[in-house]
Amino acid sequence: MGDSARVRVAFASTGVANLASIEAVFRRAGAEPFVAGSPDELAAAAFAVVPGVGSFGSAIAALRAAGMDAAVQDRITRKVPTMGVCAGMQVFFEASEESPGASGLGLLPGTFRRFGSGLPVPQLGWNMVDPGERSSTADIQDTLIRAERSSAAGKPNGTQGLVRRGWAYYANSYRLSEAPAGPLASWSVYGEAFVAALERPGLLLCQFHPELSGPWGLGLIRAWLEEGEAREGASL
Numbered sequence: 001m002g003d004s005a006r007v008r009v010a011f012a013s014t015g016v017a018n019l020a021s022i023e024a025v026f027r028r029a030g031a032e033p034f035v036a037g038s039p040d041e042l043a044a045a046a047f048a049v050v051p052g053v054g055s056f057g058s059a060i061a062a063l064r065a066a067g068m069d070a071a072v073q074d075r076i077t078r079k080v081p082t083m084g085v086c087a088g089m090q091v092f093f094e095a096s097e098e099s100p101g102a103s104g105l106g107l108l109p110g111t112f113r114r115f116g117s118g119l120p121v122p123q124l125g126w127n128m129v130d131p132g133e134r135s136s137t138a139d140i141q142d143t144l145i146r147a148e149r150s151s152a153a154g155k156p157n158g159t160q161g162l163v164r165r166g167w168a169y170y171a172n173s174y175r176l177s178e179a180p181a182g183p184l185a186s187w188s189v190y191g192e193a194f195v196a197a198l199e200r201p202g203l204l205l206c207q208f209h210p211e212l213s214g215p216w217g218l219g220l221i222r223a224w225l226e227e228g229e230a231r232e233g234a235s236l
Contacts, residue, residue, distance in 0.1 A: 007225060010036040010045035012072065014052050014088060015062035022051050022085065025211040029221045039071040047228055048075055052087025053171065056112065057099025059087045069105060076107050079202030081228035086172060089198075089205040098174050108183075108198070108205075112174040119191045121173040129196045129208065131163045131186040160184075161199045162223045166216035168196065168208035175207065201231070 009031045011019060023033040026049075033049075036042035050072060052059045063069045072092075075082045084092050093104045096112035115121050161184040168188070175194035179185035183198040188208075198205045204224050210217035 006030060006032040007046055007229065009033045009047040009049060009225075010042050012036055012042055012048065012050045012063060012068045012088075013066065014050065014054075014059040014091075019051065022049070022209075022211040025218055025221060029218060029225060031225055036068070036071075039067040042068055043071040043074045046232065047081045047225065048072070048083070050082070050084045050088035050091065052085060052089075052091070054087055055098055056087055056090050056096035056104070056174070057102040060091045060099075060102055060104055063091060063105075073105060073107065076203060081224065081231075082203055083224060084203075084205045085211070086207060086209055089207055090174070090176075092205060093176070096174055108180050110176050110178065110180055112176055114174055116191050123170045123172055123190045125170065126167050127170050127188045127190060127196075127208070128165070129163060129168045129186050129188055130165055131161055131184070131197075161186075162204060162220060162227060163197050163199065164216075164219075167213065168206075168210070168217065169212040169214075170208050172207055 007030075009026050011023070011033060013019070013035050019035065026033040031047070036045065036048070042048055050063070060069070063072065072082065090096055090112050091104050092107045093110045093112065094106050095102065095104055097114055098112065115123065163186045170188070175190070177192065177194055179195050179198065183200040183203070185195055186197040187193050188196040194207070196207050210220050213220075
């Protein structure tokens with residue numbers, strides 16, 4: 001980011017997020033984070049983040065109780081820079097097995113399902129993220145293994161998106177196995193391939209926690225902020 005005034009980033013309070021850690025990394029990225037006090041404030045912000053550490057049902061209920069769901073939907077319609085993290089990613093979709101009967105925002109198709117039996121849950125710790133489409137779990141696993149052996153972290157692997165290959169920190173028991181058509185997808189493998197991130201103009205969804213993912217996560221946040229500023233400048 002440049003030397004201009006620090007860009008303000010609004011956070012939608014879902015009631016289940018550790019806002020201190022994610023606000024701290026946005027400050028390190030050169031931004032000025034704040035918790036949106038109203039739906040209008042969230043909708044009007046140059047950048048907005050829907051964080052989440054907790055259940056799908058709790059996160060979507062908190063958004064709706066505060067009227068923030070309509071503000072998020074408005075931002076997506078206008079393609080204004082918006083990020084969702086962990087449970088804050090999941091609420092953009094239709095549903096999750098974690099909270100039967102709870103409906104998400106439905107802005108993207110898909111249901112989050114629990115990791116397969118035999119896998120310790122939550123997945124807690126570091127896992128490699130690989131940008132780009134892959135045809136099977138075996139293909140993704142092979143790519144990640146080769147990337148790790150060749151120290152290829154950080155290379156874009158043919159994608160034009162923001163996410164670069166690297167190590168991310170996860171804390172999730174539920175995952176999206178199939179990427180919806182349209183957005184650029186990144187992948188990780190935990191027993192099987194699952195969607196690590198999705199991105200399209202004005203939207204970045206991360207199943208991992210960029211705020212806990214060291215320099216790689218900080219770099220992703222900076223890239224997201226810089227892209228948003230560049231798009232805003234181009235539209236003037």
